[in-house]
Amino acid sequence: MDALARLFATPSLQAARDLIGWRLTLDGVGGAIVETEAYHQEDPASHSFSGPTPRNAVMFGPPGRVYVYRSYGIHWCVNLVCGPEPGQAVLIRALRPEAGLDIMRERRGTPDHLLCAGPGRLCQALGVTRAHDGMAIDAAPFALEPPTEACGIVVGPRIGITRAADQPWRFGETGSKFLSRPFPAVQRPAVSAGKARDRSSMPRP
DNA sequence: CTATTGATGTTCT
DNA sequence: GAACATCAATAGA
Numbered sequence: 001m002d003a004l005a006r007l008f009a010t011p012s013l014q015a016a017r018d019l020i021g022w023r024l025t026l027d028g029v030g031g032a033i034v035e036t037e038a039y040h041q042e043d044p045a046s047h048s049f050s051g052p053t054p055r056n057a058v059m060f061g062p063p064g065r066v067y068v069y070r071s072y073g074i075h076w077c078v079n080l081v082c083g084p085e086p087g088q089a090v091l092i093r094a095l096r097p098e099a100g101l102d103i104m105r106e107r108r109g110t111p112d113h114l115l116c117a118g119p120g121r122l123c124q125a126l127g128v129t130r131a132h133d134g135m136a137i138d139a140a141p142f143a144l145e146p147p148t149e150a151c152g153i154v155v156g157p158r159i160g161i162t163r164a165a166d167q168p169w170r171f172g173e174t175g176s177k178f179l180s181r182p183f184p185a186v187q188r189p190a191v192s193a194g195k196a197r198d199r200s201s202m203p204r205p
Numbered sequence: 206c207t208a209t210t211g212a213t214g215t216t217c218t
Numbered sequence: 219g220a221a222c223a224t225c226a227a228t229a230g231a
Contacts, residue, residue: 037223045223047216055216072224073213079223091223110226120224160223180224209229217221 003146004138008063012038012088017155017171019080019090021147024137026126029100031116032147033092034173035180037158039079041087044163048087058134060086066142068123068133075120078128080137080144093119093159093170095126096178118180156183 007015007022016038024030039046047056047069058067059081067079067089079089095116097104104115104125116122123129137144152174157166159181172179 039223047223050217053216069223070214072222073215075224077223093223118224158223162222207229207231210227212225215222218219 004064004144008082009084011083011085012040012090013169015080015082015088016090016169017153019092020153020171020173021149021151023098023143023145023147024092024095024126025099025143026128026132027100027141028143029103029126030143031095031098032173033094034096034176034178035092035094036171037091037093038169038171039089039091040083041085043167043169045158045161045165045167046087046089048089056087059089061134063088064136064138065134066128066132066137068128068130070130071120076123076128076130077119078123078126078132091119092122094172094176094178094180095122096173096176097125113177117178121180154183 007018010018016036019033019036021032023032041048043049048059052060055069058065063082065081067081068076071077077091079091081089097112097115108115108125114121115125135142154172154174155168156170157168158170172183
């Protein structure tokens with residue numbers, strides 16, 4: 001059993017964490033995953049919560065496929081279906097752009113740190129559309145490769161949802177500059193009564 | 206920097 | 219109708 005097969009069999013709550021650092025590309029355009037969120041059938045925020053429908057059918061099919069849906073009528077968002085039971089998926093929320101930078105810049109027209117910083121932005125940068133819904137993530141035009149280096153993982157509540165909003169099912173690469181948004185700062189034992197923010201991940205001049 | 210708002214296709218109630 | 223796993227533009231502090 002190789003790394004991909006293990007990943008596909010992993011429950012989404014763990015797979016979302018494991019996916020950080022994997023390199024995802026579409027037609028050679030993409031980069032390392034730096035932010036994910038987990039969803040599953042018992043999760044009120046999940047598209048699969050109320051059972052299979054035409055839209056979420058891929059979530060109830062075999063793992064290892066991509067589930068693509070339209071968000072707010074404008075954007076596309078891409079998930080990896082995974083887990084031993086149906087209805088589980090990991091939303092890919094941000095990549096560190098590495099391959100096909102020129103193509104991404106042309107498609108996005110934003111500064112490099114915003115090329116793939118969010119589920120909608122990432123799909124625009126890679127060219128993901130509904131046409132990719134149901135495709136295998138480990139076969140052309142997609143590719144998914146394991147990380148070459150370990151990295152730290154931060155955890156926090158998911159973004160943009162109203163139900164189960166307090167569940168800590170968002171994962172990110174520690175200190176990444178390519179996140180859709182920063183993770184909430186860990187509560188610190190109040191040094192000064194003040195408002196010092198953690199800027200430890202800021203670039204040094 | 207934060208807060209607000211418009212755009213807009215599908216799904217849900 | 220209302221809600222929505224979002225984003226860019228804009229206004230204000």
